[in-house]
Amino acid sequence: MYVTGHRNPDTDSIASAVGYAELMGRVDPRNRYVPVRLGELNTQTRWVLEQARAPEPEFLPHVMLRVRDVMREDFPQADSSEPIREVGRLMARQDLDLVPIVNPDGALAGVMTERALARRYIRESREPSELDAPTSVSAIVKVLQGEVLAGGDDEVAGQIWCMAMDIGALPSEIGPGDVAVVGNRKAAQHAAIELGVGLLVVSNGVAPEPETVALATERGVPLVTSPLDSYVTARMITLSAPCRALMDPQPLTVRPDDLLSDVADEVKEVHYRAAVAVDGGRKPIGLVTRTDLVSPQPRRVLLVDHAEQAQSVLGVEQAEIVEILDHHHIGSIETTVPVRATFDPVGSTSTLVIERFRQNGMEPSGSSARMLLGAIMSDTVILNSPTTTERDWAAVEYLGRVLAIDPMAFGREMFERTSDLEGVDADSIVSRDLKEYELPGGQTIGIAQVETVGQGVESRKAELLAAMDKVRERSGFAVYALMVTDIMAKDTDLYVSGDAGPLESAFATEAVDNVIPLPGVMSRKKQVAPKVLAAL
Numbered sequence: 464m465y466v467t468g469h470r471n472p473d474t475d476s477i478a479s480a481v482g483y484a485e486l487m488g489r490v491d492p493r494n495r496y497v498p499v500r501l502g503e504l505n506t507q508t509r510w511v512l513e514q515a516r517a518p519e520p521e522f523l524p525h526v527m528l529r530v531r532d533v534m535r536e537d538f539p540q541a542d543s544s545e546p547i548r549e550v551g552r553l554m555a556r557q558d559l560d561l562v563p564i565v566n567p568d569g570a571l572a573g574v575m576t577e578r579a580l581a582r583r584y585i586r587e588s589r590e591p592s593e594l595d596a597p598t599s600v601s602a603i604v605k606v607l608q609g610e611v612l613a614g615g616d617d618e619v620a621g622q623i624w625c626m627a628m629d630i631g632a633l634p635s636e637i638g639p640g641d642v643a644v645v646g647n648r649k650a651a652q653h654a655a656i657e658l659g660v661g662l663l664v665v666s667n668g669v670a671p672e673p674e675t676v677a678l679a680t681e682r683g684v685p686l687v688t689s690p691l692d693s694y695v696t697a698r699m700i701t702l703s704a705p706c707r708a709l710m711d712p713q714p715l716t717v718r719p720d721d722l723l724s725d726v727a728d729e730v731k732e733v734h735y736r737a738a739v740a741v742d743g744g745r746k747p748i749g750l751v752t753r754t755d756l757v758s759p760q761p762r763r764v765l766l767v768d769h770a771e772q773a774q775s776v777l778g779v780e781q782a783e784i785v786e787i788l789d790h791h792h793i794g795s796i797e798t799t800v801p802v803r804a805t806f807d808p809v810g811s812t813s814t815l816v817i818e819r820f821r822q823n824g825m826e827p828s829g830s831s832a833r834m835l836l837g838a839i840m841s842d843t844v845i846l847n848s849p850t851t852t853e854r855d856w857a858a859v860e861y862l863g864r865v866l867a868i869d870p871m872a873f874g875r876e877m878f879e880r881t882s883d884l885e886g887v888d889a890d891s892i893v894s895r896d897l898k899e900y901e902l903p904g905g906q907t908i909g910i911a912q913v914e915t916v917g918q919g920v921e922s923r924k925a926e927l928l929a930a931m932d933k934v935r936e937r938s939g940f941a942v943y944a945l946m947v948t949d950i951m952a953k954d955t956d957l958y959v960s961g962d963a964g965p966l967e968s969a970f971a972t973e974a975v976d977n978v979i980p981l982p983g984v985m986s987r988k989k990q991v992a993p994k995v996l997a998a999l
Contacts, residue, residue: 464494464785465523465762467776468812469769470501471897471911474508477520478838479767479812482831483788486820487765496765499523501776505895507881511837514877515830526762527778530726531719533759534740534749540565543572547583547595547709548606548702550575561735563747564710570745573710576735583709592623592701594642596708600662600685603642603703607689607696609664612676614685619661623697630654644689644697649675656684664700666693716741717751727756768812770794770804773899773907788815790850791988795901810855811842817858826865836862840874844914844950850989878950882916889923889930893945893958900992902941902999909938910995912946912987920947924958928977931960942966942999948985955981957991969998 466484468476477500484498498520504512512519540563541550554562554577561576583595597620604611621640626633630650637643642662643655647669655663656678663679665671668690671679679686689696715738717726730738730751740749761783764776770787771794772779779796787796787804790812807815813835820827827835839859843851846859863870884892897911913920920927927945935943942961949955957979959966972979984990 464496464765465526465776466496466498466765466767467501467523468767469771469774469898470776471894472500472502472504472508473896474505474511474834474841475811475813475838476500476768477504477508478511478831478834479788479816481517481520482813482816482827482835483765483767483819485828485831486816486823486825489825490823497521499776505881506887507837507841507877510877510881511834511841514837515833517830517834523776525777526764526782528723528759528762528781529719530717530721530723530738530740530751531749532762533723533755534719534751535755536749538563538747538750540747541575541706542567543707543710544602544705546598546602546606546703547575547580547706548699550706551580551702559750560752561714561737563714563739563750564706565747571714571716571739571741571747572707573712574714574735574737574739575706575710578734579709579711592697594620594623594701595704596620598704600687602705603662603664603700604687606699606703607664607687607691609687609689612671612686612688613679614662614683617661617685621661623700624660625693625697626651626655627693633658642700644693644700646693653678656682660684662687664689664696666691666696711735714739716745719748723756723759726751730756766796767816769898770796770806771898771900772796773901788812788819790815792993808850808852810846810848810851811839811858813838813842814852814855814858817861818854821861829866832862832865836866836870836873837877840870840877844948844985845871845874845878847950847953848986848989850986878914878916882914882950884913884915884920889926890934892920892923893927893930893934893943898987898992899940900996902996906941907939908942908944908995908999909934909940910944910946910987910992912948914948914950916949916951921956924976924978927958928960931958935960942995944991944995946984946987946991950985953983953985955984955991957981957984965998966995969994 466480468480480498484496487496500520539553539557543564561574564573566572597618599618601616623642626645637658639659640661643660644664645651646666652675662685664687666689715733717738717740719740736753738751739747742748763783765785766787770789784798789806790809793806843855859870895913899907899909901907931943945958947956959977963974
């Protein structure tokens with residue numbers, strides 16, 4: 464179960480994902496909850512992670528179904544030297560249309576399919592039976608469940624002859640490398656040995672006479688007995704050939720991280736309706752069949768700190784959303800089934816996570832507690848934002864007791880250490896903590912935010928606006944805005960790329976060189992985004 468915040472993650476997005484994954488893992492141990500990130504972490508979030516001695520959450524590029532999400536990991540495979548019959552029986556037992564065939568090193572050599580077996584029998588229906596590849600005597604004995612009476616473990620590679628005719632009418636083609644199947648006919652057995660066949664098989668459980676065994680030993684002809692009748696014995700010998708002789712040496716292969724949508728058509732088109740998933744060493748690690756493509760179980764996600772599809776993980780519309788925990792407005796996320804969704808107007812999603820811990824009678828680990836504290840102080844700007852509630856104050860007080868630290872001092876240090884924009888390139892500044900919003904007409908806008916402590920970025924205004932123009936054109940935003948918030952002065956300069964007219968009307972303030980001063984404004988969620996969305 465992936466617990467994920469929004470793209471361009473801020474500290475609250477990461478901390479709430481980590482904290483809620485920890486809580487849910489304790490409450491619901493049957494599932495594994497994994498906190499993930501959808502983008503690069505900003506300086507502040509990295510600082511908080513360092514203070515908490517917490518690892519960076521793994522990056523989740525998308526939640527679209529992959530091969531590994533549907534492939535069968537428990538499946539049979541056979542060595543390329545295994546007799547055809549044994550592989551066929553394996554396919555029947557497992558009710559599979561194919562079995563991967565591997566080389567001695569475990570790498571995929573090909574696949575054996577039912578179609579290949581069927582075609583083999585059709586091909587033989589009007590032609591002499593023969594071995595498809597050189598076959599050892601021991602392999603034939605294994606398939607026949609017979610016994611070796613003379614000779615070594617030679618290889619034979621010729622035709623299979625059932626010697627039912629008079630010895631005077633034996634075909635002249637019988638010779639070295641062939642296999643002769645004879646019943647209890649001593650003269651025919653001796654004739655086969657004299658012809659120098661590659662293997663003599665005595666059928667029907669008949670024990671050859673000692674002089675026949677002696678003759679076979681003298682002429683170097685392997686002699687084997689079979690408990691089966693002559694017809695079945697001959698058929699079983701043809702199935703003793705190594706399966707590599709009938710396998711498809713160029714099977715359809717896929718990688719475990721391939722998107723299911725990219726390989727589904729290929730799987731459906733290949734005649735055996737399956738693909739073999741292989742690792743970097745080309746070793747089989749899974750099977751994907753046409754059946755696996757029918758109504759596959761989607762990947763599951765738990766969303767925190769957002770409810771906008773444009774802000775969420777790529778492919779979220781294909782995933783199963785099991786819960787939403789957010790402190791913003793209800794966004795554009797749609798679900799196919801009812802889910803638990805919380806939209807609670809507090810200053811930080813991390814406040815909601817702390818409340819869930821306490822409601823369950825649990826305390827977060829020290830690492831998670833420090834991260835959650837940093838997130839609340841970040842989102843509420845050290846409890847100064849107009850979005851701050853008494854519940855945020857209560858959560859901060861509680862975390863201060865748990866960690867035995869001064870929360871206000873921690874918050875001030877966090878902003879002082881991470882709000883210095885000197886040396887940070889313009890592209891990084893204008894895309895920091897970016898959130899996308901969908902407009903009714905299908906367009907989107909972007910609003911990013913950076914916090915400063917006393918020092919502004921006025922001297923870099925032209926550089927920042929140029930960088931914003933590039934982001935707007937590249938992403939197709941109708942309007943792109945950057946909030947530069949001074950947490951000491953408690954005001955914001957709103958940089959605007961695009962038509963600033965609607966925003967000037969929304970805030971009743973004229974833009975000066977594409978910058979709208981917003982004294983007393985600190986919150987994007989409560990003071991900026993609602994007005995911008997209403998104006999557009």
